Amino acid sequence: MSSAEMTPEQLAEACSASMHERDHAAQALGMEIVEVRPGYARLTMTVRKDMLNGHNMCHGGMIFALADTAFAHSCNTYNKVTVASGCNIEYAAPGFEGDLLTAEAVERTRSGRTGVYDITVTNQDGKELALFRGKSYQIKGSVLPESDSE
DSSP states (O other): GGGGSOOHHHHHHHHHHHHHHHHHHHHHHHHEEEETTTTTEEEEEEEEEEGBBSSBBBBHHHHHHHHHHHHHHTTTSSSSOEEEEEEEEEEEEOOOOTTTEEEEEEEEEETEEEEEEEEEEOOOTTTTEOOOOOEEEOOOOOSSSSTTOO
């Protein structure tokens, strides 16, 4: 099925799967895609020992990577290559070895080539660990071929 024949939900899932297949960093960190739909993504990652900092807590960079990856999956659901133009993160609580972290990315606005997305990272108990806001910018290209001839 070509991308033009897909429903918006099928297109979002196909874009996410295609991106994840090529994302060696996300794979190395054990990230898993739980749910994707237009403008939305939910990913998980289990905190491993090699993800801990000197305080025996999940390194902030690992939490950032999970949030950033969920951001990427949510803003690329329309089959238009979209990158971050800026982002910030606020850490609210630590994660620990064995925690199952979930990053939920929600599109707040999308207009023209830009968008704003809010990502919340929680642990298995639903405790908020981090709040991430990403600003997106659509560049040239598509995530999936636009037609069977591409």
